[in-house]
Amino acid sequence: MFASAVLSFAFAASALAVPALQARQSGPCAGFGAGSTVTPTYNFTLTAVPSGAGANATGAPLVLGWGPAGDSPAASEWVLSTEASWGENEWPYITLQDGALLPQPGTDEHGLGAYNFGTDTGDEVLFTIIGEEASPSTAEIFCAALVSGSYVELAVNGDAGNFALCNATTTWVSNQVNLVYAPNADNEDYTYETCTPVRVELIPYDG
Template structure:
């Protein structure tokens, strides 16, 4: 399975080195050179406080976050704590970030709430409401080191963290936006560390 993930990342990394199309939507306002539409990329989390094993950080996948009648819920989890490829890649659709389901069932992003994990839902039924147009990709324009684009939500690319949602053998390390100790038990605040979300690969 790990070799499968590596092959997905390798295939995805061959494109998206430059902005696809600048956008002026509110979700990209004031962020510099940006785009908000791309398909079939992967996400990684780069630790901003400690050295990483590589320049793109750890792979992220859509991890499980419960289910209800007709729908499943997902969060962004590290591959190391949720080693499954139910959603091999991600897409940006005019500011909406959605996991691409391996079985073709549509997925939708949910509004990002400060102090909570980034959340998504997957359903074959017609969803109530529209996908949230809150995400934007920021192009790295540093002439000395042009890294991969970074992801922003609600105009913020600097306040993501990885936080463990428990301490058991199946606990997941999930992406949280603006973590707080007052989180109703959704994650262990003392385990959180700051990360930058990076976009690897993709196409228009």
């Protein structure tokens, strides 16, 4: 009887442990290495590095720029563009909170917030600029992922390996280059033939 009680206790403890383990492995960081997180303790910028390049390879810094056209530039969605193609950086750094990617406004953008409400395959990584909210209903789909152990990569929807830089079809500036998740030929916001695969690294911000 004592042995039966011990076995029953052990089984119950095991059953309780399994959901806890599954919870730790779920969400935007599922499948990535230990230390991957949806809430890093530091602010950062993003840099697009050619896929397959070494750990110390030079990348293209990414900044917020105007995206697909609305009725006016102010009404458009915003995207992550290469700083070289957009030409300025009014949102100097980014935070990641519970999987929500949140560009932070500079002095001229004070009182505004940039929110991503979802990124599907084929999409540019889009943000909507609205009045800053304490608890916006933003998509919690991003991860600061340890893939190789040499650098921290941005992942979306549990995937760090399908980002690309593509030439935009918008004409806000000449030859604007935007970040796209898993590009496809059917999307008219960028020219598919120009897309080049990249990994997106998080660079700690010390400004």
